[in-house]
Amino acid sequence: MDTVSITQNDLNALRSQLIERGLALRADMQAATAARQAHEAGGEVEDLKDQAAEWLEAEVQDAEVLRDIHELTLIEQALQRMGDGTYGECAECGEPISMKRLRALPAALRCATCQAAVERR
Numbered sequence: 001m002d003t004v005s006i007t008q009n010d011l012n013a014l015r016s017q018l019i020e021r022g023l024a025l026r027a028d029m030q031a032a033t034a035a036r037q038a039h040e041a042g043g044e045v046e047d048l049k050d051q052a053a054e055w056l057e058a059e060v061q062d063a064e065v066l067r068d069i070h071e072l073t074l075i076e077q078a079l080q081r082m083g084d085g086t087y088g089e090c091a092e093c094g095e096p097i098s099m100k101r102l103r104a105l106p107a108a109l110r111c112a113t114c115q116a117a118v119e120r121r
């Protein structure tokens with residue numbers, strides 16, 4: 001079983017990766033919020049067509065922000081699991097998630113098999 005266990009070095013590298021990604025996401029979200037506020041503060045709406053375009057734009061931004069929030073949640077959960085020592089265990093079957101998968105997706109909650117099963121549901 002030792003071959004699949006995560007070394008402290010791996011854990012440190014993954015943790016930095018998660019923290020860095022988390023910071024980038026927060027910066028993204030702050031930029032989106034600031035842009036929105038600046039936009040909303042910016043005067044009258046000229047006509048209906050412009051207004052529709054603005055709503056559409058706001059919706060696209062919302063979808064992006066929601067994605068960011070979702071990813072940030074996963075990252076925070078992963079960091080928490082690192083703290084309590086359950087990081088790298090699949091949330092479904094409890095088997096270790098492969099290092100290859102964690103390197104590609106440090107916030108992965110499930111092993112590849114279980115993730116595929118969940119996505120098929």
Ligand SMILES: [Zn+2]
Nearest residue numbers: 090093111114
């Ligand atoms: Zn699993």
